[in-house]
Amino acid sequence: MPRLPRLDIPGLVYHVIFRGIERKQIFRGEADYKELLGRLSSLAGTEDIKVYGFALMPNHVHLLVRPLKTPLPTFMRRLLTGYAIYFNRKHRRAGHLFQNRYKSFAVEEGTYFLELVRYIHLNPVRAGIVSNLDRLALYPFTGYSALMGRRKYSFMDVDDVLYNFGRNLKGARQGLKEFMVDGIALGRQAHLIGGGLKRSLTKLDLESKRGLQAYDERILGSGLFVEAILKDIDKSEIGAKEDGPLEALLNKVAICYNLSLPELYSGSRRKVVSEARATVVFYATKKLGTPPRVLSEVLGVAPSTIYDIIRLEKGEGGLFQD
Secondary structure (H helix, E strand, O other): OOOOOOOOOOOOEEEEEEEEHHHOOOOOOHHHHHHHHHHHHHHOOOOOEEEEEEEEOOOEEEEEEEEOOOOHHHHHHHHHHHHHHHHHHHOOOOOOOEOOOOEEEEEOHHHHHHHHHHHHHOHHHHOOOOOOHHHHHHOOOEOHHHHOOOOOOOOEOHHHHHHHHOOOHHHHHHHHHHHHHHHHOOOOOHHHHOOOHHHHOOHHHHHOHHHHOOOOOOEEOOHHHHHHHHHHHHHHHHOOOOOOHHHHHHHHHHHHOOOOHHHHHOOOOOHHHHHHHHHHHHHHHHOOOOOHHHHHHHHOOOHHHHHHHHHHHHHOOOOOOO
16 A cells, blocks of 8 residues: 655644664764754754654654744755764765654644653653653753753753643643653553554444544544544645535634644644634634534634633633624
8 A cells, every 4th residue: 555645734743753774773872862963953943843852762763843834844854864974974884774754643732742742752761771750851862851951952842841731930840740750651652653543542432433533644633633634635635615604714714823724623732823713712602603512622622721712702801803
């Protein structure tokens, strides 16, 4: 079966994995690790590419990134090609350094963002490279050291990650550490390495109607999120078709806020996405009579988030003007 083309939708979060050919080492010493970090620093950490997590392992690398202006394939080509040339010259070798294509999975943020932050940064603990979280905080080749304030990497978007654990820096770091502790016992979680919702469903789920939800091996998220991405791709390829009132509203809001539909459906806490989501909730409930439960499913957030938006609008004289 031919491989599907990679997804390249700006604004989405992607879990990216690349490995050494035949699973051989792609780092032979500290200088090699620093070389790749230097290349990350020169290519990312701007408004073009945001990096929320990374783990450099002896024979593979995990990245959690959000491409904004620079397409993900362009970013990865520059990163991998430049490093491969450096590595081959330094170690006097020839041929391919990396195994096949890199893997990339579009991520539904509301469900999987923090799980991936934890999963990626715990790689050295699971592999026995470091023995505990205190040592991981000092280990220089994952983003956890930056999140805990032990190191500074210019390309890491530390604030966006810590924001999920509290508004006070000390409290947020403590919250992150406790979250990481809980993750150690979970071990290797295959469903976080891609494959969409289908991989995370239990046998019972698969035998029920839930098992009929949309699935795509390039996407890590719920059936609704998968449908949103596939629909966005279809529209870009064959042109937009006539939508129902709610779909028309979602399309209009996405355009107004310069977002893709998958971004709007992702459950992201980014300010622009939160503002767009609030606009959708206001007009969908006021003008279309859409139930909060439906908006919760479509927008990838908890029902309580929808009700909070509604209460805020009512209690403070309105977020929007007709």
